[in-house]
Amino acid sequence: MPFSEVNGSSASATVTTRAPGRVNVIGDHTDYADGLVLPVAIQLETRVTARLVPTAGLRVTSTAMDEERFLPPDRIDASGLAGWTRYIYGVYQLLLEVSAAPRGAKLRIESDVPPGAGLASSAALEVATALALCSLSGRSLPPVELALLCRRAENEFAGSPCGIMDQMVSACARAGHALLIDCRDLQMEHVPFRPRRAGLVVFDTGVRHSIAGAGYASRRCECEEALTLLRARSPRIRSLRDVTESDLAEAGALPELLRQRVRHIVRENDRVLKARTCLENGDATGMGRLMLASHESLRDDYGVSCAELDALVDVAVRLPGVYGARMTGGGFGGCVVCLVDDDRKDALRTHVAEAYDRQFGRPLRSLAVTPSGGASIL
Ligand code: GLA
Secondary structure, three states, X not given: OEHHHHOOOOOOOEEEEEEEEEXXXXXXXXXXXXXXXXXXXXXXXXXEEEEEOOOOEEEEEEOOOOOOEEEOOOOOOHHHOOHHHHHHHHHHHHHHHOOOOOOEEEEEEEEOOOOOOOOOHHHHHHHHHHHHHHHHHOOOOOHHHHHHHHHHHHHHHOOOOOOOHHHHHHHHOOOOEEEEEEOOXXXXXXXXXXXXXXXXXXXXXXXXXXXXXXXXXXXXXXHHHHHHHHHHHOOOOOOHHHOOHHHHHOOOOOOHHHHHHHHHHHHHHHHHHHHHHHHHOOOHHHHHHHHHHHHHHHHHOOOOOOHHHHHHHHHHHOOOOEEEEEEEOOOOOOEEXXXXXXXXXXXXXXXXXXXXXXXXXXXXEEEEEOOEOOOEEO
């Protein structure tokens, strides 16, 4: 049952929910600049089985860790909590504030979204947890509100300064579609994902990033600094979304490094709009070109790629049947996403894994992606 129909139906004593991870097809490091993104939800997901208990607090177990963790109903400093439980604690606390969580529950978490791979495992955990707690309490929150609450949980309780893309797509995606999100006003458009006889394959470098890490936060600071400088010259610029190529061309508007950062955002927003047109027209060639241009921009202007991601993209785009490839998500490791002819997927996976092993001496996990639906109650 889709989220919008079941979320907040009358309270039940037990519930199982699911929320997917995502791969971003194009539009990275634009969400926190009020920009545009075009992710798809993937078939990897987090499941939460929850039941009401009479004593206050959450008792949480996960199949990955076999001990039970206790999360209190009162506000404590979340930095003392085990990493993965901070997302759950944040969601619980924020839902309690709006009376949309039970005081006491037992939660069991299962997930096949690999953590730290840039596939939004934390958003999947937050959204599945939020949906389960809402459902146990019989409260209704619209998916966009739920996504905003989950993002706040991540920002305020897990210390990750993430944008809104991951939570939105995990909560709101539609199977067979990509989700175009305007991160300024959170308007969404479900864009059918059916490039002719082609689909997505994701490769996981195995290089683990944390978006609470220094690189992501420092890009956000650079954006703040650039915005302050640009606004001083031109008050119509409310966020980096409003910057144009001609603003960037103005001599002395920004120091070179900041100019490159902002140029990425300006051009990436433009690529997202073009990508929507390509999807609408089933134009895999055009889409692939945009993906590669996006990778180059993230690598050269935004500085968030790494040797492993670059090597994977280089190998993949030379193979027959591959339209384009790019890093996806926050970067500094994580995954590459490729658009490839359906009948070349297996050959691509084998060839790229061999090349990766030769160069880095490490195995490479890959996945053919099925654009999946957003969170639901099972
Ligand atoms: C992470 C964040 C998102 C977004 C991407 C980069 O996935 O959670 O909000 O900023 O990085 O596009």
